[in-house]
Amino acid sequence: MGSIELSFPTQAYINGAWVEADQGASFPIENPSNGQVLAQVPNMGQAETRRAIEAAGAAFLLWRERPALERAEILRRIGQIMMAEQECLAHLMTLEQGKPLAESRGEIAYGASYFDWFADECRRGYGAIIPGPSDRRLLVIQQPIGVVGAITPWNFPNAMLARKMAAAIAAGCTVVAKPAELTPLSALALAEISQQAGLPAGVFNVVTTNQPAQVGAELTHNALVRKITFTGSTEVGRILLKQASEHIQKCSMELGGNAPLIVFEDADLDRAVAGAIAAKYRNAGQVCIAANRFLVHASVAQLFAEKLATASAALKVGDGLEPGVAIGPLIEPVAVEKVERHIADAVARGAKILTGGNRHKLGHTFFEPTVLSNVSPQALIFHEETFGPVAPIISFSSEEEGLHLANATPFGLASYFYSQDLARIFRIAEKLESGMVGVNETSISTAVAPFGGVKYSGLGREGSLYGMEEYLEKKYICLGGIN
Ligand code: ADP
Numbered sequence: 020m021g022s023i024e025l026s027f028p029t030q031a032y033i034n035g036a037w038v039e040a041d042q043g044a045s046f047p048i049e050n051p052s053n054g055q056v057l058a059q060v061p062n063m064g065q066a067e068t069r070r071a072i073e074a075a076g077a078a079f080l081l082w083r084e085r086p087a088l089e090r091a092e093i094l095r096r097i098g099q100i101m102m103a104e105q106e107c108l109a110h111l112m113t114l115e116q117g118k119p120l121a122e123s124r125g126e127i128a129y130g131a132s133y134f135d136w137f138a139d140e141c142r143r144g145y146g147a148i149i150p151g152p153s154d155r156r157l158l159v160i161q162q163p164i165g166v167v168g169a170i171t172p173w174n175f176p177n178a179m180l181a182r183k184m185a186a187a188i189a190a191g192c193t194v195v196a197k198p199a200e201l202t203p204l205s206a207l208a209l210a211e212i213s214q215q216a217g218l219p220a221g222v223f224n225v226v227t228t229n230q231p232a233q234v235g236a237e238l239t240h241n242a243l244v245r246k247i248t249f250t251g252s253t254e255v256g257r258i259l260l261k262q263a264s265e266h267i268q269k270c271s272m273e274l275g276g277n278a279p280l281i282v283f284e285d286a287d288l289d290r291a292v293a294g295a296i297a298a299k300y301r302n303a304g305q306v307c308i309a310a311n312r313f314l315v316h317a318s319v320a321q322l323f324a325e326k327l328a329t330a331s332a333a334l335k336v337g338d339g340l341e342p343g344v345a346i347g348p349l350i351e352p353v354a355v356e357k358v359e360r361h362i363a364d365a366v367a368r369g370a371k372i373l374t375g376g377n378r379h380k381l382g383h384t385f386f387e388p389t390v391l392s393n394v395s396p397q398a399l400i401f402h403e404e405t406f407g408p409v410a411p412i413i414s415f416s417s418e419e420e421g422l423h424l425a426n427a428t429p430f431g432l433a434s435y436f437y438s439q440d441l442a443r444i445f446r447i448a449e450k451l452e453s454g455m456v457g458v459n460e461t462s463i464s465t466a467v468a469p470f471g472g473v474k475y476s477g478l479g480r481e482g483s484l485y486g487m488e489e490y491l492e493k494k495y496i497c498l499g500g501i502n
Pocket of ligand 1: 170171172173197198199200231232233234235236250251252253255256258259
């Protein structure tokens, strides 16, 4: 199959130049909706990664000296160009990732909002003066940590990178990014935009590869890299944490989730159904904060299940570029197999399929929106992230039981619940073991709030007033002999 014409780069970006792999190796990027090859991109390894790190190391010495206001101007320009190119970037994302075009547009705006936010935060790298003994003055200043290795996933090919890159370069760091092998084109487009915005060579580099372990090994075994920021699976996060221990690299890890969505008996059911639809089917369920378990009070379980099944069945499945499509394809065939395994296991343990349950008649990796009722907490789907369009309903009969089920997982990224009782809202929000809680709301992601998890879901926070701390070191300066 021939490559289709793309208006964005398909070479890797190192030290301000568009480059091929040393041996000319490349790998294909396919449209998940139809398997069409969109482009070939360089398949890089250790040597190219090392060069990117060295370029970032050299660029760091200059970038960290640039006044915050100048860094802010470039950040703001990146965000503005992204918005000016929103339609093209969204189209590219839907081609390589599959999500509906409206969601891609939203992701570009969300990605751009991080540049806007950190353009402002850039100017707030405050230090402190600490009262000390009378002959001394104690100061604290904040300085950029150095070269950052950023590894990102395929589900949000722009925004996951944007929120790392914006914070890092705002802080004065430089970046070597390794996008997911399934979706590197959106990252390369971001590199081109950064070039247009005047970001100096070497400050942001993109190494493309389908040998992630090789690139990951160089990023962690190279002492020039002082920080690893990763979004992806808990398994790979563990590998990177172990490797990062060699040079004591600072790490931020945004890992897997297993979000509960609890519907209490006093919930506004229609609002809960609308929130459930958004939290379950966005990006075909391939979201780390997707609602994975629907815990519903027994007194409203049947009504909620019926409403959710009706609303789910009405969602249009298809190619993300087609108007009106709400659910695109899953990213690859193994993702469909996991969804099928979860459904079969739940059904074998007594679950009932209320709607969906099968591959979609469009074939390929399209799957029907599926609602299961009467799901057992023993089922696989209760314990593993499905990453697909399946909503399992588990009922409970007391607040304690609902809370216990919600927390019965080693993951702790997001949780959601619906209730109208103020005291219960505080009780539950405080007791849920997760980094983020949506109360009567499932659209919780925003550049101004801290994104991140607890337990197996990770370390550190992205975005918000806390996000830049991940890329800064505090230095204490003691001035003596001041009489
Ligand atoms: P997912 O299940 O979402 O594909 P992964 O954790 O496998 O999550 O992938 C997230 C990112 O981690 C991708 O960019 C992928 O290429 C990268 N990755 C996978 N394995 C490794 C590894 N051993 N070292 C470094 N990066 C890796």
